[in-house]
């Protein structure tokens with residue numbers, strides 16, 4: 298089967314987004330030398346996957362000219378200790394964005410995690426995880442201070458294809474707060490008719506077969522078969538799954554939630570894994586941090602004028 | 604065509620809910636005579652429909668033993684004036700719940716309306732309209748301090764049928780913040796597979812035909828035809844529409860968004876209009892106010908013990 302779909306190049310999209318962010322920062326700094334976006338990331342413990350993600354964020358920040366502050370706390374840090382750190386950052390005028398790298402340690406309950414997430418000022422919540430921002434995103438107006446980075450990346454890549462979303466049948470696989478739910482809200486806001494599926498969904502294959510737009514975010518390697526894809530559909534694969542592969546030095550290989558080859562044979566556009574949503578997610582964090590820095594800078598200037 | 608569906612009796616459901624609220628209040632007061640739920644409603648101007656709704660809320664409050672405070676402001680009241688009033692109520696320990704009757708006057712922009720809605724403390728937001736509460740409702744955990752009354756009424760009536768929601772194909776018509784969006788989130792939380800439709804949806808009839816559960820909230824008289832209903836489906840009709848009817852003294856008659864007779868012939872359960880969702884909505888407001896009063900009472904006792 299020949300692949301006929303256009304491969305959506307997330308790596309290139311992310312690069313041009315980072316370049317735009319970088320230029321915008323420089324152009325503001327040319328006028329206001331004091332302007333300096335700064336992102337603070339709190340990490341409790343040293344989970345290797347978290348450390349990898351933080352490294353990616355730090356690298357992207359450096360590239361675009363965002364100052365990066367990596368705050369490490371011991372793995373045993375309590376909710377109160379993390380919240381206290383967050384509050385210091387909320388109050389620090391130089392910090393434009395704050396994120397607490399999740400997951401926290403196993404001693405932190407979901408309620409505790411929520412307390413931490415909501416201790417971040419909604420005005421510095423560049424991850425878009427605060428209930429206040431989720432509420433605005435989920436509302437009809439769909440205009441939070443910040444929208445979460447991965448769903449925003451999904452929408453940007455979708456829009457980059459030029460395929461109309463209004464009236465399209467969109468199917469979202471997954472209902473997490475990080476991906477599935479916000480993507481569903483964003484697609485609804487773009488006038489798609491959204492069907493949201495999850496592990497309790499029956500007749501998933503049938504539903505996927507009706508999708509003009511498919512967003513897969515379930516975390517199951519190549520779960521969606523190529524034969525399920527509607528000819529001409531746009532497929533955004535958010536999944537990040539490692540499968541054993543003896544031909545690789547590491548002994549494994551990264552795949553998405555969709556069978557790439559089979560899907561690419563029928564879809565009109567498809568994101569690869571890796572090189573699809575992943576890099577764009579980090580680029581969206583850069584954008585959010587810049588937007589926040591601009592907003593806070595503007596506010597502080599207004600305060601000074603008054 | 605004979606009607607075969609079970610008619611879901613919203614009026615009876617509402618009555619028994621009000622009775623339960625009333626008994627709960629009495630039983631708490633037997634132990635703590637100081638306990639007194641109180642609902643404050645702010646009305647700007649004198650729209651007759653708003654006045655009718657407020658009268659219904661006042662009547663229900665009186666019936667269950669909730670003190671009711673109706674605060675009237677002039678139609679021209681500004682956002683700042685309304686917010687100031689709200690803040691006084693936020694700070695008033697005797698007030699358990701606050702609602703601002705919408706819509707406000709035409710001089711108030713959507714942004715202004717939002718400012719008013721969000722000036723209500725999320726802890727007294729018995730309407731469930733604050734972004735913070737919408738955010739928690741829309742999240743996977745789906746546990747706001749308060750959920751909006753109409754969608755909660757929809758879910759209670761659905762659950763009263765005993766029809767399993769997990770894995771059911773649920774179709775929601777409408778995406779307002781008051782009905783469509785929160786109902787979609789609640790159905791998702793109950794493990795239904797939710798498809799949400801709106802005015803830009805194509806092939807609506809086809810989508811409705813696949814619905815095991817249909818919630819119609821579009822505000823178009825008898826828009827959904829009986830022939831669209833899947834045999835055995837549960838139909839919740841939220842619509843409130845007046846159509847001309849010369850046989851009535853008022854010259855018009857109330858109908859829902861669904862053609863009742865045709866739908867009742869094939870559905871397994873259906874809500875009538877009037878007598879379906881409407882009365883239960885007001886009963887849910889009573890429940891929310893009671894829950895709030897209990898929570899605030901508990902907190903004030905804890906503060907006093909400390």
Ligand SMILES: NC(=O)C1=CN([C@@H]2O[C@H](COP(=O)(O)OP(=O)(O)OC[C@H]3O[C@@H](n4cnc5c(N)ncnc54)[C@H](OP(=O)(O)O)[C@@H]3O)[C@@H](O)[C@H]2O)C=CC1
Pocket residue numbers: 447470471472473474475476477494495496497498501514515516517520535536537538574575578
């Ligand atoms: N590219 C990027 O930047 C990012 C990628 N990801 C990747 O996206 C994927 C999803 O992440 P996340 O949302 O956090 O994962 P979660 O585990 O939080 O959620 C997975 C969702 O998929 C649903 N699901 C699981 N199995 C099935 C099934 N067989 N059929 C239908 N639905 C199913 C679950 O349903 P239920 O709710 O019923 O349990 C759940 O809603 C992962 O691979 C993750 O690594 C995540 C974030 C960022």
Ligand SMILES: NC(=O)C1=CN([C@@H]2O[C@H](COP(=O)(O)OP(=O)(O)OC[C@H]3O[C@@H](n4cnc5c(N)ncnc54)[C@H](OP(=O)(O)O)[C@@H]3O)[C@@H](O)[C@H]2O)C=CC1
Pocket residue numbers: 753776777778779780781782783800801802803804807820821822823826841842843844880881884
């Ligand atoms: N029983 C009760 O207690 C309550 C009853 N209601 C009633 O419920 C109904 C809906 O109220 P509300 O949500 O506030 O109304 P809104 O007008 O805010 O929203 C109506 C929704 O229906 C959609 N819609 C309109 N026409 C069509 C169509 N032809 N096909 C598909 N979708 C369509 C709109 O789509 P789009 O977004 O594209 O414009 C919109 O999302 C009204 O009749 C209202 O009176 C409301 C609240 C409480």
